[in-house]
Structure formats: C-alpha cells, structure tokens
Amino acid sequence: MLEKARVSFFLASRSITRGNKGITIFTVFVLTLIFIQLVLFSSMLAGVTLKFNELMVNFQTGNVVVEPKEEERYIEDASALQKKIESLPQVVGASARLKTTGNFRYKEKEIGATIYGIDSADETFVTGLEDAIISGEFLSRPDKGEIILGREVSGGFGALMESRSLGGAEVGDTVELTIGGVTREFRVKGIYTTRYFMADASAYLTRADLEEMLGIEGRDFAQEIAVKTADGTPEYDTRTALLSLGIGENIRTWNEFAGILRLIESTLGMVRNIMNAIGLLIAFVIIFVVIYVNIVNKKRQIGVQKAIGIEQNVIIASFVLQAMLYAGAGVILGYVFVRFGLVPYTVSHPVEVPLGSMSLRLDNAEALNRAVLLFLSSVVGSVIPAYKLAQKDLLDLIWGK
Amino acid sequence: MEKIRKHTKDAVKSMDEIRKQTENTVKGMDIIRKSTDDTITDTIIESIDITRTFKMGEVEVRALRSVNVKIRRGEFIAIMGPSGSGKTTLLNQLGLLDTPNSGKVIIDGSDTSRLSDSEKGKFRLHNLGYVFQDYALLPELNAMENVYISLMMQGKSKTECESAAAEILAAVGLGDRLQQLPSKMSGGQQQRVSIARALAHSPEVLFADEPCANLDSETSKEVLDLFEKFNQEKGQTIVMVTHEEWHAEYADRVIRLKDGIVQE
Secondary structure, eight states, X not given: OHHHHHHHHHHHHHHHHHSOHHHHHHHHHHHHHHHHHHHHHHHHHHHHHHHHHHHHIIIIIBSEEEEOOTTOSSBSSHHHHHHHHHTSTTXXXXXXXXXXXXXXXXXXXXXXEEEEEEOHHHHHHHOOGGGGEEEEOOOOTTOOSEEEEEHHHHOOTTOTTGGGSOSSOOTTOEEEEEETTEEEEEEEEEEEOOSOHHHHTEEEEEHHHHHHHHTOTTSOOBSEEEEEEOTTOOHHHHHHXXXXXXXXSEEEEXXXXXXXXXXXXXXXXXXXXXXXXXXXXXXXXXXXXXXXXXXXXXXXXXXXXXHTTOOHHHHHHHHHHHHHHHHHHHHHHHHHHIIIIIHHHHHHSOEEETTEEXXXXXXXXXXXXXXXXXXXXXXXXXXXXXXXXXXXOHHHHHTTO | OHHHHHHHXXXXXXXXXXXXXXXXXHHHHHHHHHHHHHHHHOEEEEEEEEEEEEEETTEEEEEEXXXXXXXXXXXXXEEEOSXXXXXXXXXXXXXXXXXXXXXXXXXXXXXXXGOOHHHHHHHHHHHEEEEOTTOOOOTTSOHXXXXXXHHHHTTOOHHHHHHHHHHHHHXXXXXXXXXXXXXXXXXXXXXXXXXXXXXXXXXXXXXXXSTTTTSXXXXXXXXXXXXXXXXXXXXXXXXXXXXXXXXXXTSSEEEEEETTEEOO
C-alpha cells in the first residue's frame, strides 16, 4: 500500500516539476482565482456584517441598552440609575435618552423621524455622533432650541432617501418640529451621517428641550440608557453585572436591536451559498477539463506504465494527487493573496459603500471550508477522467487510440 | 513327464514375469528420458493454438491462426515476416500485452489465460521486460528514474532502486547519464535506457518490438550487441520482432510468420 502511494506521489511530483510549466501555472492560477472568488464574497459579507454591528454599537445603541420595566413608559430617577451603571468598571459611559417620534416641517416638506433628547456630554462617551457631524457642530449642554439632523432627515450630503427627506435643510435653517401636538421651531446646529441609514434617519436635541415638549420637565425621566463598555467586554457579562446591581429594568444587548440587519445578513448568506455553489461548479469543470486534457495527452505514457506493470490504481492516484497539489497551491496562493494582500489593503484603503467604509474580513474557518470544497472538487474532477482512461485497453493506450 | 511339464510351465511363467518386469523397466526408462528431455529443453514460453482476430469496422482480420511456438530458457528468438504477418501481435500475446481470442500462453509453467488483468500486470512487473520501437520512456523521468520505476513498484527501497538502476545503466554504457531526461538523449541512448528499464528487475523474458526500427545501422548494431551480451553472459531469454535479416543473425532461432501462420 505504502509503496503504491510512493509511486503515485513520485509520478505526480515529477509530472508537476518536469511537465509542461505553462499548464501547471495556468491550472494553479485558475484555481487561485476560484479560491479567491469563493472566499471573497464571504469576506465581503463578513466585512458588511462587522460594519453593521459597528454602526449599531457606535452610533445607536452602545453595547447594552437599559429600557423601562414592562408596562412602564419611562425609567424613573434616571440620573441615579445612570450613576449606578457608570460605577461598573467595564462601563466607559452611559447616556440617558428620551426617545420619541415627531414630524418635521421645512419649507413645503414634511417628514417623520425618530427624535432623541440627550445630554450631549454623556452621549459623547457612548456614541460617535460628535465625530459623525459633517456640517455645523454637535450639541452642547446649554443649547436651547438647537437640533442636529441626520442626513436622511435634512437631505443632501448623499442621503440615500433624498425624496423622503426635508430636501436640503442646512445648518442655520429653522425647522418646525411637532411632537404629540406640540410644535416648536429649532435651528439646525449640525448635520451628521454615520452612513447607516437607520441611524441617519434621526434627530437629536437636548434632553431639556424634549422634556419640555413632552411636558415632563424636571422629572428625571429617560426612555433608554445606552451603555458603552470597554472593548472586548462580552455583552452577556455586562448584562449579568447590571443585573447584579439590582437593576430591575429591562436590559437588552445591541444584538437584539439588529433584527433587520440579521435579515439582510441571512439574505446575503443565501446569495453567498449560491455563489459558492456556482464557483465550485466552475472549479469542477475547469479541473475536469485541465486534467482531462493532461491525461489525453499522456495516453501512450499511461499505456507504457500499465505495460511495465504499474497498477491502474497507482496511475489514477498519481493524477488525483497532481490535481490535489494544484488545488493545494491554488488554495495557499489564494489565501496568502486575500489574507496578506487584499484584506490589509482594504483595511488601509476601505471600500466606500453606501453603508460606509468597508474592509474585507477573512474568517479562517470559512477559508478552510472553501479549501476543503475545492479539494473535493479537484479529487472528483480528476478521478473521473483518470479512471475512464486507465480502464482502456492496454494496446489501445499504447497505440494512442 | 508330468514333472518335466510342470517345470517347463514354471519356466514359461518366470519368463513371462521377466518380460513383464523388463517392459516396466523400459517404460520407466522412457518416463525418465522424457523428463530429462524436458529439463534439457526447459521451455519458458509455450503458445498453444493461439488465435487473434481484430475487428476493423465490418471486416474481421485474423492476425494469428492457431500459432504454436515453444521458446526455451536462454534462447534469443527473432520473429520475422512481412508486414501484416502478425509478428507484433504474436509478441503481444507472448508478452501478455494482449489476450488471444483462443488458445493459451504458458510462461514458466503458468497458464496465463487464467490470469485477470491485474494479475497479468503483476506478472509483467515481476517476470517480463519490454523494449518498444519508439523507446516509450516516460518524458518526465530521467534515465535513472525511468529504469527504477518498476523496481519502486515492486516495493524496493530508494537505495536499492538507485543502485540497481545505476548498475544496469552502466552496463548499457550510460553510467554517466543517470540524471539525463529522455528529451536530452539521442535515439540510441533512449533505446539503451529502455533496455536498461526492461532488464532492471531481471525478467524471465525480454520482449523487443522492432527495437532498431528508428535507429541507424551503427546504433542498431550497438543495441543488438547489447542484446547479444545479455543473452550470452546472463542467459537472458529474448524475443525480438524484426524485419531485417541481419538483425536475425544475432538470434539463435527465427520464427517466421506469414498471414498469421508459423512457417518453420
């Protein structure tokens, strides 16, 4: 058994090292491209998912959100609870927010949006909103009658749903906001974009202004407390720590807010699987054709090998090994190219997509899975032609029939 | 009188017994002589009534018609005949590269008609060697590797393979070209590598199908001298197809074929 494997390996390695270099280079090149194609979509999807997650955490929810108890509208005594939360060592910051929906009116246009009332100083510790300002300035604590708008509300700045925005409200303009029948005018202090359309379809004003509009001035209410934790802290641990503080409010991690994102992710996952299946089919056909052409050109050699007593299985195994070596080289080159070339490149030069700047993210387990699939394709794609030919009559092979 | 008759009767009986014993002795002697004859002739290959028919479209070509040949161990045989007489077909049957439609090929006492394809492969690997008209070397293997590939298949270690290959290549005059690829060799050199490959595993029989067909006279002579050397010095049995009379002069015996029938 071992000597047979030795002969197969010997024939395969000599065929690769001393055979037609052009065929070897072409085959490996094609297999490299196929592997890249197989992992690229996964990497893109992983990059998009990561971006989604980052956007959720960095611009909307923080890591964990504390919400009112069941059947209650507000968190009462929010400042005390916020301080309690901030006392946890892993908590970087907490922002108590009021949250409601309201109608904006600007010139002839009217749209609905989510309105947050925030303490700007606290918010800075939780989200990156301040850095997301693209025009004007972020809110400051003493501001009154000032508002910042997401670009999907203001319009302009490349908003994705321009027609459903205010059509180009700018910093310094006055917009009219109606909440629960109360209407007030606000001066646009800043416009922000996170490039995440859900986060960009909101507006922020000071908590004092929103309290006033909701008629809850001085009541120390909040509708959610967004909590940001140190990098790498598992959300589950934070939740446990918060519960151990005796917090009876509803505690949810950012993941639980990502419903629509998960839907998009799983849709993309299906597309990825289809692409993978097509990629593998192409890989199979290419491997089949390359190996078949290779074998047909070696008909006489196979005949001679059989004549001098080399077993059919050994001959077939030598071609399968050859295909596996080609696939191995393709996988390694493809992996090196993606892992050490494409991924670092997109990290330093992110691709601009509607979601924002996106980098590729290569998951090693996924790459291994694709490598195994490519290997299996190459085995099947080589066994069939090799077996068919090696089965032929010895003299037909020798005479090249 | 009665006594004399009885004695005479006994004497006749004894005579009959003596005759019977003598007959048995002669019979035994015959058996001994026959087996001695067999030992002396020591047949290595015997074909019994082999017939080979090829189908070419609708037409059936009878390449061999009830061919019976016997080849003794250590013989150098040349198979000759005009084109289409069945020389190569006969060689392929004797060398187990093809299977006759009927008849048997017995090699060294083994009836090969009973062997499966894979058993035939193993038999060829251990007992037979081949030299083809166009050398049939594996282009991706160098001289040494071409020679030891069958030894490798037999399970010999790398060292054994290499030393055996180097030895036989030196014996065919290519001791300085062990690492040379076939594409870098002349026809004569390639044919010598092919001979070395055929002989590396010390086969019972070496089959050569027009080994000098692609070579000039001088190189042909070198190749034939090599055959003669291995035949005379090592007692190598050789069966060679040729169409040149002067090649046949190297052989101990010529089997002539015409229209698939042995002529003499």
